Amino acid sequence: MKSRCAINARKISPLTGDSPMPKFRDLAIGQAFDWIGSAGNNSFFEQCRKISTRKYVGLQNGRAYTVGTINAEVFNVEPGAIAEPEPVTPVLFRIDRSGTNKQVTAVFPAEPADYEGRFYSCYAHIGQHGSASREWWQSKTRPATPAEYAELKAELESAPYGYRLQVCRRMTAAHRAAFNATVKARLS
Structure with missing residues (x-):
């Protein structure tokens, strides 16, 4: 079942409680996160895992996707250090x-x-x-x-x-x- 409760979530980092939301580019490869997006007039929620610098996989359906922008905000990031960007x-x-x-x-x-x-x-x-x-x-x-x-x-x-x-x-x-x-x- 898809959750819509996080759509109106404040843009506060779940990691620190006060810094801006992490971006897709900040995640380490292998780190899990929630994706909240929109397609037309519909919003959607999906639990995901980052698999490369521009790709992630949906944990429910197993499909791989390419992120539209690495600056996209992500939610409920799996605990652990946010990756330092590759040099x-x-x-x-x-x-x-x-x-x-x-x-x-x-x-x-x-x-x-x-x-x-x-x-x-x-x-x-x-x-x-x-x-x-x-x-x-x-x-x-x-x-x-x-x-x-x-x-x-x-x-x-x-x-x-x-x-x-x-x-x-x-x-x-x-x-x-x-x-x-x-x-x-x-x-x-």
Whole structure:
């Protein structure tokens, strides 16, 4: 039976009693919550569980849904810490310059793949996580267009990876500084 009593609920957090209601984006993956929404003139209530950065599953019907906006308010959040948002990860999407099967690769310019800092972490549909040299991605690839990298970007932003990506056209001094700081911390 669907409850309508929460429709007029005050927008007070059930976690603290005085802060604003948590948003979908604040929930940890796996955390349960109540969804109160509307479809036309009808309101509805559903108990749900967050399954990825933009998806949730209804606990009564088992159907998965994509949230319209990650800023949507949620109610009666399962006890536990609200997740800290995943850090934004800079990424360069590159595509092979030649060959019949041009593969798109996500290169993470601030994440070393080795302890010495010779290679960058990367990800591709085939092969998954790996490493790439700067010489390879500068000489053998070109920047991918949004249409070319859309599928790979969606894969990285969904479960189980859940990246929050910042797409960049080139590596910056800030990326290099973060890369060097990680290498230095690993060597210490």
